[in-house]
Amino acid sequence: MRIHISQLVAFAVLGSVVSLLPAQEAAKPKPQDTEVWEPVPKVVTPGATNEAPPSDAIVLFDGKNLDEWVSAQDHSPAKWTVSDGILVVSKTAGNIETKRSFKNYQLHIEWRIPENITGSDQARGNSGVFLASTGPGDAGYELQVLDSYNNKTYVNGQAGSIYKQSAPLVNPNRKPGEWQSYDVVWTAPTFNDDGTLKTPAYVTVFFNGVLVQNHFQLKGQTLYIGQPFYKKYDTAPIKLQAHGDKSEPISYRNIWIRELN
Incomplete structure (x- = not known):
């Protein structure tokens, strides 16, 4: 074959x-x-609502007292008013800040502009949530609080803006007299030993449940005049601003924070 x-x-x-x-x-x-089986994420019990603090949150204000806050100027006891479960800004008592310092975190905070608010532009319920208050002489990093419901102002200064750096993606403001909410994810900047910037700060903000800052990369501290820049810090308090203008007092409530790795 x-x-x-x-x-x-x-x-x-x-x-x-x-x-x-x-x-x-x-x-x-x-x-x-x-398939990945370990490490197993720790169990966190959510709040009864999305606005309520989960089991691993630090409650910064629950409507009872200012035990978690001090004067930002001299660290004396905070002198804002607590009444009917609400924290009311005192324009004469100055800014207040948390006793504790934080690095990376998730923050929930609710605020309200009075229904009878007057004024216009930046003089209409002006306050601010400083996501890192790096000292009395430093500007920190400000998330703007303002009545931006039918109130024209520069867009990187309206509510939901990273002040003078990033305008909100949209304007989801409720009317004056109604409660507003911020849900923030803050990634702090890091620095080299010589003080130079290693990694910038990033922030994501939901305003009344609507995304207004999407992992925005900050250019540095908040400045009213001039270009922002970074100054070395490690951890910092969160500060609430008493702007001192003629606007009616602004109110805050239900403030809690979750520290992130």
Whole structure:
């Protein structure tokens, strides 16, 4: 029986394919190859509502007292007014800040502009949430609080803006007299040993449940005049601003924070 060379080659190739089949079957991907079982995330019990603090939150204001706050100027006891579960800005008592310092965190805070607010532009319920208050002489990093419901002003100074740096993506303001909410994710800047910037700060903000800052990269501290710049810090308090203009007092409530790694 004659067997041509071409037939021998075909048999050899077929034999090779058959011999590879078990190896190919063994190498076939399985769902388990991409399953990760450890470490198991810790259990956090959510609040009864999305606005209520979860089990791992630090409650900064629950309507009862100012035990978690001090004067930003001299760290004496905070002198804003607490009444009927609400924290009311005192224009004469100055800014207040948390006793504790934070780095990266999730923050929930609710605020209200009085229904009978007067004025216009920046003189209409002006306050601010400073996401890192780096000292009395430093500006910090401000998330603007303002009545921006039918109130024209520069867009990087309206409510939901990172003041003088980033205008909000949209304007979801409620009317004066209604409660507003901020939900913030803050990633603090980091610095080299010589004080130069290593990584910038980032912030994500939901305003009344609507995304208004989407992982915005900050250019530095908040400045009213001039370009922002970074100044080295590690952890910092959160500050609430008493702007001192002629606007009616602004109110805050339900403030809590979750520290993030």
